[in-house]
Amino acid sequence: MSDDNTPRKSRITREEALAYHLEPRPGKYDIVASTPMATQRDLSLAYSPGVAVPVQAIAERPETAYDYTVKGNMVAVISNGTSILGLGNLGALASKPVMEGKAVLFKRFADVNAIDIELDTEDPDEIINAVRLMGPTFGGINLEDIKAPECFIIEQRLKELMDIPVFHDDQHGTAVICAAGLINALELSGKKIEDVRIVLNGAGAAGIACLELVKRMGARHENCIMCDTKGVIYQGRTEGMNQWKSAHAVVTEARTLEEAMRGADVFLGVSAKGAVTPEMVQGMAENPVIFAMANPDPEITPEEAHAVRADAIVATGRSDYPNQVNNVLGFPYLFRGALDIHARAINDEMKIACARALAELAREDVPDEVAVAYGRKLQFGRDYIIPTPFDPRLIHVVPPAVAKAGMDTGVARRPIIDMEGYVQSLKARMDPTAAILQGIHARARQAQARMIFAEGDDPRVLRAAVAWQRGGMGQALVVGRESDVKDKLEAAGLGDAAREITVVNAGNSRYLEQYHETLYTRLQRQGYDREDAVKLANRDRHVFASLMLAHGHGDGLVTGTTRKNAHVLAQIGMVFDVTPADGAVGITAVLHNGRIVLMGDTLVHEWPEAEDLADIATRGAHVARGLGLDPRIAFLSFSNFGYPISERAVKMAHATEVLDARKVDFEYEGEMTVDVALNPTQAAKYPFSRLTGPANVLVVPARHSASISVKLLQEMAGATVVGPILTGVPQPIQICSTSSTVSDILNMAAIAAGRLGQVK
Numbered sequence: 001m002s003d004d005n006t007p008r009k010s011r012i013t014r015e016e017a018l019a020y021h022l023e024p025r026p027g028k029y030d031i032v033a034s035t036p037m038a039t040q041r042d043l044s045l046a047y048s049p050g051v052a053v054p055v056q057a058i059a060e061r062p063e064t065a066y067d068y069t070v071k072g073n074m075v076a077v078i079s080n081g082t083s084i085l086g087l088g089n090l091g092a093l094a095s096k097p098v099m100e101g102k103a104v105l106f107k108r109f110a111d112v113n114a115i116d117i118e119l120d121t122e123d124p125d126e127i128i129n130a131v132r133l134m135g136p137t138f139g140g141i142n143l144e145d146i147k148a149p150e151c152f153i154i155e156q157r158l159k160e161l162m163d164i165p166v167f168h169d170d171q172h173g174t175a176v177i178c179a180a181g182l183i184n185a186l187e188l189s190g191k192k193i194e195d196v197r198i199v200l201n202g203a204g205a206a207g208i209a210c211l212e213l214v215k216r217m218g219a220r221h222e223n224c225i226m227c228d229t230k231g232v233i234y235q236g237r238t239e240g241m242n243q244w245k246s247a248h249a250v251v252t253e254a255r256t257l258e259e260a261m262r263g264a265d266v267f268l269g270v271s272a273k274g275a276v277t278p279e280m281v282q283g284m285a286e287n288p289v290i291f292a293m294a295n296p297d298p299e300i301t302p303e304e305a306h307a308v309r310a311d312a313i314v315a316t317g318r319s320d321y322p323n324q325v326n327n328v329l330g331f332p333y334l335f336r337g338a339l340d341i342h343a344r345a346i347n348d349e350m351k352i353a354c355a356r357a358l359a360e361l362a363r364e365d366v367p368d369e370v371a372v373a374y375g376r377k378l379q380f381g382r383d384y385i386i387p388t389p390f391d392p393r394l395i396h397v398v399p400p401a402v403a404k405a406g407m408d409t410g411v412a413r414r415p416i417i418d419m420e421g422y423v424q425s426l427k428a429r430m431d432p433t434a435a436i437l438q439g440i441h442a443r444a445r446q447a448q449a450r451m452i453f454a455e456g457d458d459p460r461v462l463r464a465a466v467a468w469q470r471g472g473m474g475q476a477l478v479v480g481r482e483s484d485v486k487d488k489l490e491a492a493g494l495g496d497a498a499r500e501i502t503v504v505n506a507g508n509s510r511y512l513e514q515y516h517e518t519l520y521t522r523l524q525r526q527g528y529d530r531e532d533a534v535k536l537a538n539r540d541r542h543v544f545a546s547l548m549l550a551h552g553h554g555d556g557l558v559t560g561t562t563r564k565n566a567h568v569l570a571q572i573g574m575v576f577d578v579t580p581a582d583g584a585v586g587i588t589a590v591l592h593n594g595r596i597v598l599m600g601d602t603l604v605h606e607w608p609e610a611e612d613l614a615d616i617a618t619r620g621a622h623v624a625r626g627l628g629l630d631p632r633i634a635f636l637s638f639s640n641f642g643y644p645i646s647e648r649a650v651k652m653a654h655a656t657e658v659l660d661a662r663k664v665d666f667e668y669e670g671e672m673t674v675d676v677a678l679n680p681t682q683a684a685k686y687p688f689s690r691l692t693g694p695a696n697v698l699v700v701p702a703r704h705s706a707s708i709s710v711k712l713l714q715e716m717a718g719a720t721v722v723g724p725i726l727t728g729v730p731q732p733i734q735i736c737s738t739s740s741t742v743s744d745i746l747n748m749a750a751i752a753a754g755r756l757g758q759v760k
């Protein structure tokens with residue numbers, strides 16, 4: 001967290017942006033089957049002849065398409081690329097990354113399936129016809145980045161023609177978030193919407209819709225002035241006009257934006273970068289509200305606005321300033337609520353309900369996890385008038401408000417009867433794994449650790465180190481030779497990063513003699529003479545990096561991508577106590593299909609006995625708590641509670657007795673099979689079990705079974721694997737594997753920085 005309470009800006013480079021889109025596969029999403037498709041029987045059900053049955057059912061009763069197909073959870077994101085963000089008309093194909101991104105946001109934030117469709121035409125009639133014809137496929141249509149005034153014609157006509165929601169997000173999504181922010185900004189400035197003078201700059205898709213919604217919420221027509229590239233839209237103006245602009249023309253003497261802004265209470269900008277000057281802001285009324293929402297750069301930056309008006313309440317479209325007005329706060333939840341009532345439309349009442357729900361949420365106490373994710377304390381006030389996009393409450397607060405408004409206004413085909421049940425189902429709907437990874441990174445960002453990347457000879461490590469430094473996570477200290485690091489960065493297209501990261505080695509370290517002394521002192525009674533210690537410190541990067549950490553010349557250490565775990569652990573052991581006897585344990589997090597399980601010991605104990613297994617469970621519980629989970633430990637075997645009897649299973653049962661004697665404060669049970677541990681139906685056969693739900697920490701009998709299980713899940717199921725997290729040691733050290741990707745290395749660095757594995 002920064003002391004001045006402003007979020008730290010992270011710089012994203014062109015290379016990073018391109019690599020993000022290129023890897024691991026081109027683009028940003030895949031489509032996965034949700035039904036089994038393995039056997040001849042599956043094939044007969046999914047396709048011919050079985051599929052004929054739902055076909056006939058839908059032909060007889062069209063509304064059953066919501067039951068037998070993906071229609072009810074499927075949205076089309078449609079653009080022709082004529083107004084891409086604030087970049088202008090770059091065509092249909094160039095808009096595809098934005099539309100794919102939007103599809104992924106639908107999924108990430110509201111579990112709505114969405115696909116992008118780019119239409120290569122600027123003719124409104126062609127777009128209308130194409131979209132109308134694809135109506136049967138979708139539960140809703142999200143239009144995006146289509147320029148005004150064509151967007152108004154297209155949306156209006158499609159609304160008339162189609163029986164599903166048609167929603168142009170740049171218009172209404174923006175308007176809804178802007179309205180939510182305005183409700184709260186006016187509350188804070190002590191003004192009423194009926195009284196305020198509003199100036200809106202940008203009479204396009206977003207601008208017209210914002211002003212319309214603000215007027216529907218009580219702003220008076222004669223108090224609102226709209227401007228475009230030609231200045232004020234006054235009654236009688238003829239140049240650059242259209243019917244949508246005319247509807248907002250007013251009688252006024254003002255002709256320029258500057259004149260319009262004199263004495264205004266509110267400025268809303270959806271125009272272009274730099275359209276507002278400090279002088280314009282200076283002349284506004286007391287406690288001015290300034291929403292500079294142009295993307296990617298605002299009309300005026302918060303710094304510039306605050307420099308001339310300390311009393312201003314400022315919002316922008318950007319995530320790196322407080323008060324982000326971005327439609328990502330709206331469209332996922334508006335569509336979630338609309339889809340869940342099989343809505344025919346998204347109407348004004350649903351939009352206003354969404355705006356009010358968002359405004360109210362911002363006034364509530366903010367959960368700690370949200371504050372951590374955002375990197376600063378959030379409390380309703382001038383710097384926090386709108387919830388942040390990563391607020392986990394949005395999914396269960398906003399869609400019910402939208403659905404209820406839809407039901408009250410008669411657009412629901414299937415009203416929700418049990419609202420409380422609906423709220424619970426929304427809570428369960430979201431994949432907790434994304435939030436967990438995000439939490440790890442947020443804590444790391446807050447720590448601003450100097451991270452030692454020991455293997456500067458590996459291009460993956462170098463890319464991770466650059467991402468660490470440029471991503472605002474802290475300082476990257478790379479152990480390697482300067483010329484080699486430079487060459488490898490050049491080869492990775494990151495040549496200019498050589499100046500940004502810090503390269504450290506035995507040749508340029510000021511502390512080498514201290515390191516030699518430390519190592520010699522530690523190893524002299526293990527048969528090492530001074531010369532051996534000097535060579536080891538100078539030549540072995542794992543040992544050198546460990547010495548840096550031991551001397552406080554870095555805050556955390558990541559290594560293990562170039563050599564096998566056992567070797568790396570042994571080298572680190574030259575400097576630190578990391579043996580089983582020292583309490584070290586490896587815990588691996590496996591994330592898949594919305595579930596997370598921790599598995600141990602995946603690193604340190606080769607063949608643990610009952611006491612060791614109890615230690616592993618305790619370390620697993622510690623990591624689980626660090627990730628925000630309530631630990632439930634299962635000691636695994638091939639038998640359940642004593643049957644069949646075997647020596648290997650007995651030690652697992654004994655581990656529970658060791659924990660009984662230790663009186664630990666977490667749930668544990670065993671021995672049991674993995675299905676009993678994870679599947680409630682199987683678990684129900686053992687009603688005496690002390691676990692109150694599926695296990696989330698699995699203690700396995702030995703390291704080989706741990707390794708086999710984790711790698712099987714990774715290879716066969718495509719699970720995300722984080723770890724092994726080295727825990728039980730007093731230092732923030734994490735060991736990657738030789739197959740680690742750049743993201744894996746970054747995850748491990750974030751775990752080290754967040755000190756997730758460390759004993760207190």
Ligand SMILES: NC(=O)C1=CN([C@@H]2O[C@H](COP(=O)(O)OP(=O)(O)OC[C@H]3O[C@@H](n4cnc5c(N)ncnc54)[C@H](OP(=O)(O)O)[C@@H]3O)[C@@H](O)[C@H]2O)C=CC1
Nearest residue numbers: 085086148202203204205206228229271294295317326327
């Ligand atoms: N924060 C958010 O969530 C969102 C932000 N936006 C941003 O809003 C902006 C507009 O988007 P959108 O409405 O879709 O685009 P449109 O192309 O539909 O409209 C743009 C409008 O802005 C006007 N304009 C452009 N430059 C200036 C200027 N320097 N001074 C005054 N008016 C200007 C144009 O005037 P004229 O009519 O004279 O050509 C036009 O009326 C973009 O920057 C976009 O990124 C959009 C949606 C959501």
Ligand SMILES: CC(=O)C(=O)O
Nearest residue numbers: 084085086170295327
């Ligand atoms: C956020 C968005 O939709 C835009 O800037 O166009």
Ligand SMILES: [Mg+2]
Nearest residue numbers: 085144145170
């Ligand atoms: Mg847009």
